[in-house]
Amino acid sequence: MTIAASPPGFPVRALPFAGFFLLLAPAAMGGALAAAPLVALTGLLAYPWPRLLAQARNAAPLLLALGAFAAWAGAACVWSPSPNALVQFAKVVGMAAAGMLLVAAATGRAEHQRFIGFAGMIGAGLLAALLAVEFAADMPLNRLFQPDAATGDLMRNPGAGALVLVFLTLGVMAACVGAESWRRLAWRALALATLFLGLQFATAANGVAFAAAIGAFLFGYASPRIAFPTIAVLLAVWMLAAPWVSPILADQQALIERMPDSWAIRTVIWDHAAALVREQPMLGHGFDASRTFEGESALRGVTFELIPLHPHSVSLQIWLELGGVGAALAALALVIGGLAGARAARGDPNVSAGACAVLTAAGVVANVSYGAWQEWLIAVFFTGAALVAAARQDDAA
Numbered sequence: 254m255t256i257a258a259s260p261p262g263f264p265v266r267a268l269p270f271a272g273f274f275l276l277l278a279p280a281a282m283g284g285a286l287a288a289a290p291l292v293a294l295t296g297l298l299a300y301p302w303p304r305l306l307a308q309a310r311n312a313a314p315l316l317l318a319l320g321a322f323a324a325w326a327g328a329a330c331v332w333s334p335s336p337n338a339l340v341q342f343a344k345v346v347g348m349a350a351a352g353m354l355l356v357a358a359a360t361g362r363a364e365h366q367r368f369i370g371f372a373g374m375i376g377a378g379l380l381a382a383l384l385a386v387e388f389a390a391d392m393p394l395n396r397l398f399q400p401d402a403a404t405g406d407l408m409r410n411p412g413a414g415a416l417v418l419v420f421l422t423l424g425v426m427a428a429c430v431g432a433e434s435w436r437r438l439a440w441r442a443l444a445l446a447t448l449f450l451g452l453q454f455a456t457a458a459n460g461v462a463f464a465a466a467i468g469a470f471l472f473g474y475a476s477p478r479i480a481f482p483t484i485a486v487l488l489a490v491w492m493l494a495a496p497w498v499s500p501i502l503a504d505q506q507a508l509i510e511r512m513p514d515s516w517a518i519r520t521v522i523w524d525h526a527a528a529l530v531r532e533q534p535m536l537g538h539g540f541d542a543s544r545t546f547e548g549e550s551a552l553r554g555v556t557f558e559l560i561p562l563h564p565h566s567v568s569l570q571i572w573l574e575l576g577g578v579g580a581a582l583a584a585l586a587l588v589i590g591g592l593a594g595a596r597a598a599r600g601d602p603n604v605s606a607g608a609c610a611v612l613t614a615a616g617v618v619a620n621v622s623y624g625a626w627q628e629w630l631i632a633v634f635f636t637g638a639a640l641v642a643a644a645r646q647d648d649a650a
Contacts, residue, residue: 274376296354333539352635412456424640427607473609485591495568537576563624
């Protein structure tokens with residue numbers, strides 16, 4: 254059902270966001286898989302459905318670009334060796350659609366947006382507190398539900414939670430940077446906690462993504478008209494170049510020897526993925542085909558799969574599964590999205606800063622860590638984008 258239109262001064266349509274952020278905190282601490290259904294439910298409940306056609310017309314170029322990419326990905330299910338390709342494709346498309354509804358639902362009257370921003374801040378603070386307990390006391394909350402799990406496996410749960418915290422914090426910063434009194438203290442304390450917790454739980458990629466996002470935040474704040482499209486174009490260039498640059502990185506033995514084991518192993522995975530790309534450079538091996546590749550290697554006494562479900566790089570995964578056609582369509586969507594994001598920020602430095610930070614963090618994490626088609630990860634990206642959208646000054650009903 255759809256939340257009814259809210260009377261002036263009472264943001265009824267924003268109420269689903271309160272439940273969303275309060276539930277997201279414990280869900281994220283336990284692994285973040287629940288982020289996907291939470292985003293879907295909140296987007297469906299809170300979205301202003303009478304505005305659907307108008308918003309679709311305004312976003313037509315981006316929707317067309319995303320639609321072209323989705324159509325090609327759907328076609329690639331035909332030649333995919335994965336038996337679950339169509340099911341996974343449907344999940345990804347559904348999650349992306351729900352995420353866009355969530356972002357659009359975060360816009361509206363000023364009191365509506367303030368409510369969402371405050372709910373996001375409370376959710377981020379609660380998640381930071383839960384993660385601090387897990388760090389300080391050897392993950393007692395996760396061990397309560399999985400007492401027999403190995404520490405390494407269990408650590409993935411708060412590690413995913415720390416990633417959720419990164420995106421919540423970036424959204425909170427978009428709303429609060431430049432604010433006075435307690436909000437200024439709140440976002441600074443939250444940013445410090447996020448930087449620290451992002452480096453814990455054996456997930457250094459979270460801390461790296463947050464640090465890169467801070468740099469992008471400053472860039473976006475200083476140059477609100479050009480920063481977002483610039484970052485989008487850079488990600489698009491990397492999307493196109495990844496299979497040809499990755500083997501060069503794999504040849505830098507002096508650099509690799511100074512890397513931690515997990516990062517050194519990634520260079521081997523990326524090099525192997527690039528070699529597989531060259532086998533089917535135009536069409537790719539088929540949607541979700543990464544799950545079907547077999548083979549192992551060893552480095553520094555550690556044995557690992559050459560493609561462990563995915564190549565730990567969204568750019569390489571798109572090339573590997575959808576080929577050069579898919580990579581070109583993804584790059585086009587990034588460029589069009591960059592231009593649309595610049596228009597949406599309307600010269601607002603806070604919104605530009607938050608959008609740049611969220612896009613950069615998503616680009617870093619997606620290119621060094623998780624798989625491209627993980628629904629919970631897509632949901633987390635849209636959650637950060639929704640908080641940034643709530644920071645935008647918009648008088649629409």
